């Protein structure tokens with residue numbers, strides 16, 4: 001009987017591990033605070049501020065921002081659904097289900113979890129899952145593209161693209177932006193090291209993410225139309241800084257979606273998701289050398 005139990009346990013344990021590598025099959029951290037949906041694309045979307053869980057065991061954070069980015073979980077899942085419908089492929093999703101009053105996963109640990117061991121655990125899991133997803137993508141394709149997805153409530157209705165450069169940085173001339181100081185500080189460094197385009201073109205030229213998004217019908221900055229964002233503007237936070245590393249072959253950006261027309265209703269989330277996927281289908285071959293609908297594994301990671 002004991003042997004049978006051991007075999008059954010081993011089988012169950014084995015099946016758990018098999019599930020870990022199954023695209024589109026969720027893995028949860030402790031207490032289900034963090035959800036990871038593994039994918040089979042070099043695209044990872046993390047969503048730190050859309051959670052609604054408020055467990056009593058975690059005290060409310062007493063400093064920092066505590067408002068959630070409404071409907072960003074739903075937006076991320078809509079984007080993944082559109083990608084799956086169009087390509088048959090799955091996006092890696094990392095979703096923090098805790099309300100921001102309990103955990104801010106896009107901050108350094110001290111501000112993020114404010115001494116709650118349960119929140120600290122969730123923060124660690126959130127970033128471990130992102131790293132795990134990026135590692136899997138790099139192993140398979142040689143590069144990982146990370147989008148940290150947010151929603152902003154700024155008066156200027158445009159999508160804010162955070163490459164770790166604020167409005168003052170972007171007010172600098174192109175010549176200055178093309179210097180290593182800026183390139184090395186930005187989340188597109190991996191692309192910049194391989195691109196024939198200048199760094200300022202990658203940030204706000206006609207082939208930039210912002211330009212493509214505007215062509216797809218959604219005002220964005222930085223872009224050729226608005227190369228210098230009006231303030232306030234989110235430049236990209238902790239997650240992008242920590243995970244987008246040219247040495248580890250990870251690149252990407254923070255996307256801040258305004259609410260009306262983008263994430264307020266299910267229909268609008270679908271329309272924005274379709275536009276964003278159209279952008280990614282152009283951006284991936286142009287800047288990563290990989291097609292979104294037919295990603296070709298590289299022979300050897302660079």
Ligand SMILES: [Zn+2]
Nearest residue numbers: 049069150151
């Ligand atoms: Zn946010």
